[in-house]
Amino acid sequence: MIVNIMGRSGSGKTTLIRYLVANYPGYRIIKSYTSRPRRLGEGDDAYNFVDSSALPDSPEFALRRVRGSAVYALKVSDLRADDGSIPIFAFPAKGAVFLKSLGFSVQCFYLELSESESVARMEGRGDTGSGILQRMGQDSMESSLEATCIILSSQELMVLDARSSVEELARVVNASVKKFKPS
Secondary structure, three states, X not given: OEXXXXXXXXXXXXHHHHHHHHHOOOEEEOOEEEOOOOOOOOOOOOEEEOOHHHOOOOOOEEEEEEEOOEEEEEEHHHHOOOOOOEEEEOOOHHHHHHHHHOOOOXXXXXXXXXXXXXXXXXXXXXXXXXXXXXHHHHHHHHOOHXXXXXXXXXXXXXXXXXXXXXXXXXXXXXXXXXXHOOO
C-alpha cells in the first residue's frame, strides 16, 4: 500500500507527512526528485534536488510532471522497496490513478483548505506574489478538491480539514491506513 497526501499548495501535505514518519512507526517518505530551486529554509528532507537533465522521460521515473519550469518525478524503485514500510508522499490525483495502473494499492487523503487560507500560508512561508499566483493557477487545474473528485471516486478519497492540528490529521490517517492495510 502507498499513502498519498493531496491538497492545495500550502495545505500542510509535507508537514503531515513528516509528522507521520516521525511519530508513527512503519512509514517511509518517498521523496520526489525535482529540478526546482530550494525555497528559503528548505533542507534535503522534502525533495531530491537535481538538475532537470537528471530526470529523463524514462520508465525509471514514474509520475513525471512539469510545474512551471520545474520537473518533478518519483523513482519506481523507491516505490517498490520491500522493507515492510508504508511509502507515503504527496502527488495529485492523476498520480494515484497511474500508480494503480501499475498494480499498486494507493490510499488517498485530501487536505481541504480554502484558497485564501492557502495563500496566507504560502505568504507565511516566504513565497512571493508571482510564485503564489502561478501555484494557485496550477492548483485549480490539478490539485483543487473539485479537480481531485473528478479523477477519484469518493470511495478512493478521504477528505480532511487542513485547519485541524497535525496531530489530529495524523491520527485519522494512521487509523485509516492500519484499518485497510493488507496483512
